[in-house]
Amino acid sequence: MLSDCKGATATITEDHFRKIREAMDQALLPQWVLTDPEIYALEHEKIFPRTWQFLAHESELKNPGDFVTRWMVDDPVLLVKGEDGVIRAFLNSCTHRGTYLCAADSGNRRTFTCPYHGWTFNWHGDLVGVALGNTLYGAELDRSAMGLRPLPRLESVYGMIFGNLDPHAMSLREYLGDMLWYFEILLKRTAEGMEVIGVPHRWVVEANWKLTYENFTGDPYHVQSTHRSTVELGITPHRAGEDGRMGHQIVLTHGHGVNITQLTYVPPHPYQHTPESLWPLFEQSLSPVQARLLKHASVLVGGVFPTLSFVSPQHGTEGEVFNYLNFRVWRPLGPYKVEIWSWCLIDKEAPSDYKQQAYRAYVGSFGPSGTLEQDDTEMWSRVVQASRGHMVRNKNLAYNNFANYLMGYGRVEPDPTFPGPGQAYPGFVDAVSRSIHQYWFELLTADNAAEVMSHEL
Amino acid sequence: MNYELQLDITRFLYCEAQLLDHHQYLEWLDLLSKDLRYRVPVRVTRERKEGSDVVYEMTYFDETYASLERRVRRLYVKSAWVADPPPRQHHLVTNILVEPGDTPDTCRASSVVLVLRSRGSVEELDRIVGEREDTFRREEGQWKLLSRDVRVDEAVLHAINLSMFL
Incomplete structure (x- = not known):
């Protein structure tokens, strides 16, 4: 069970995990786990990408085109409301070269254009514009495969919108x-x-x-x-x-x-x-x-x-x-x-x-x-x-x-x-x-x- | 330019900064009008077409004299842990421009304030920089601060809290 953990860390051993467990059984928590960099690396790998994290409240996105940019720990997230009233969430990173796409905290836009090479995405994350596209890439460029990457999971309760990077997470x-x-x-x-x-x-x-x-x-x-x-x-x-x-x-x-x-x-x-x-x-x-x-x-x-x-x-x-x-x-x-x-x-x-x-x-x-x-x-x-x-x-x-x-x-x-x-x-x-x-x-x-x-x- | 007014207000702002630096908050209250409005709106990153990047719907401070007085009184309580041991702090006030107001007993001033605070043995200084828009009113022969808006530059503050005043 712990072989996974060992793979990701340098010095934490199975015995250390056993000691944490034993301490917890006595209502104690070893202090070292609080700020240990290896534990943090494990949390980054095993906890943050697998749990539901709060992104925004629906009242922050009132009209079509309204957007907010947020973070799921280190993943930049762009939330935008479509003409259908649906709020979608994407990795806030251009699919061309990975640029941080939308640099504003919030606002209203018809489209999101990456300033680096001029690729443009709509409210659904579709790639709708490639600068000089047909000239440079030819008509065979498959734009449908280059839309903004959606967050694997986006669900809300009572106006509170949460995201999860794990496609298999429970609801x-x-x-x-x-x-x-x-x-x-x-x-x-x-x-x-x-x-x-x-x-x-x-x-x-x-x-x-x-x-x-x-x-x-x-x-x-x-x-x-x-x-x-x-x-x-x-x-x-x-x-x-x-x-x-x-x-x-x-x-x-x-x-x-x-x-x-x-x-x-x-x-x-x-x-x-x-x-x-x-x-x-x-x-x-x-x-x-x-x-x-x-x-x-x-x-x-x-x-x-x-x-x-x-x-x-x-x-x-x-x-x-x-x-x-x-x-x-x-x-x-x-x-x-x-x-x-x-x-x-x-x-x-x-x-x-x-x-x-x-x-x-x-x-x-x-x-x-x-x-x-x-x-x-x-x-x-x-x-x-x-x-x-x-x-x-x-x-x-x-x-x-x-x-x-x-x-x-x-x-x-x-x-x-x-x-x-x-x-x-x-x-x-x-x-x-x-x-x-x-x-x-x-x-x-x-x-x-x-x-x-x-x-x- | 009204040199006397420029000097008066500059001196006011320097004296105020010294009181704040020395944690003399009760004395600082004496510089404030009882009609004071004191606001530090949140600053955001926003595209130019969206208009102002200053958000008055949410602020770091939105105070009256009474609410500031209460904040000050708290800092003197024994259990205000943030104030004891006291941090070391300085308010650097510069770029002071003073204009006469609409009536002889009022004036307004803009200035830039850089607040630096050192806590305990922490290596990094807490740092906030912003532009003040102040108005003053002469009350019983003394200038008093009637309103202050501080537009901080940071959209994400790099200060663990705002126990200081800007």
Whole structure:
């Protein structure tokens, strides 16, 4: 099983993988795996091209010819809407000599012409123009074989468009599994759904993608320390120690997870401080169980493995708080760097002044200048800074170099009364993080000879 | 050209930069009008035919005096980890052009700001460069910053966060 891994790496042995496995069985994770360059190379080969990654929200492409350019780790992707309303995705690279075809972040075009030699492609990716084509190549040039290369898989749920480079991957819906139920609460809670405000924020931080993903998906424990300053100032609603506060961490399949904090009673501002005009819409679109959860919720935060996280909090910059939905992609730029892509989404049917306030709340909390974001990035950077040395990097674990995921391990059982799908653990636990590690390890060590064969065809 | 005005505003911008460099944010607030509008729109890569590459629908900062004051107060809290140990930072302000406003108690200025920040032992400096468009108003005999728009050059920021002000 591990012969594959050995082929791709120089020094990681079967014994090292066995030690990782043994550590995980004790709710530990060897620290060296976080930023090890060989592990990163394996992730690049075995995880990123085989999993579903978020590309765009449908509200970013409104009209025929609208396009956005995105990245799936190192693969440039061009998404464009056709006259038929269908959004297609291609490798953003000219089929002639491989030039990065469309250099703009977004816009509207009838065709895409490569500036290098002048080849032109339409909304369907077809090669429709070759400069001096018939003169130079003759009429026999088979243009149909030289269209833009489509992403092998492109699927969407509730406006969220995902891509996958593996033609044999399971469907997006199957991959998301019970996450769909929680996505409905976040994205399908009104007939019109959510819309992206403006464009995504992008910035590069010193961090490893596994930690940033885990920070949102499985680590509400960090909030009380990392973000203490915002609680002290009242930017984050203060709930600690308050009666009736209840948190659940929900373990889902494929390394996904959700954390929900709710109140046992109906909060004075139910439905996460959303405008009252939306409440009947929520009750119409959601099941009674989903609607009740949203009514009592204060924060929902989670992620879709490997690189998508989300948070639906309540924040404000001047006292009053507002709800928005933040989706973010952790685009790995190597073992030590992540480019963060962060979208702010707000209910399309919310009144415009509420949207304005909610957008400002996002900028002030989870944008790059956000008061919560500032301290998160500082912490991720500190972990990377301390992870390059001999002691942390020792693969034989001679220095007791384990990261600790013991919270709730063997002590906390799932709460059978929790109304949503998945395994819902009460309180602070590391259950989602442990499940992320399991799936990560499974993909990293999977025998994918079958897929390799099919790629060679 | 109004030399006195040019000097007054240039001096204002230099003093402001010094306060920001020295983390004297409370003193910095004294330079701001209570009616302040402070915005740093997102910059994108866009073809010329699409028009402006400055996106005001999404910003890095979209602030009033009250929201800036709150950001400042946070930086003084013991648990604002990003501010303690403090990073070392400088605001280099240059290309200052001052024009009189529509009324004698207002004026506007454009300038270029380069912000460099060093954190811990990290080798690379955080770096942001942008063009400011400011307006000023004289309030009780003192110039105050009434509005600021900063158009940063970067479409992808190479700063782990924006705990500093531009």
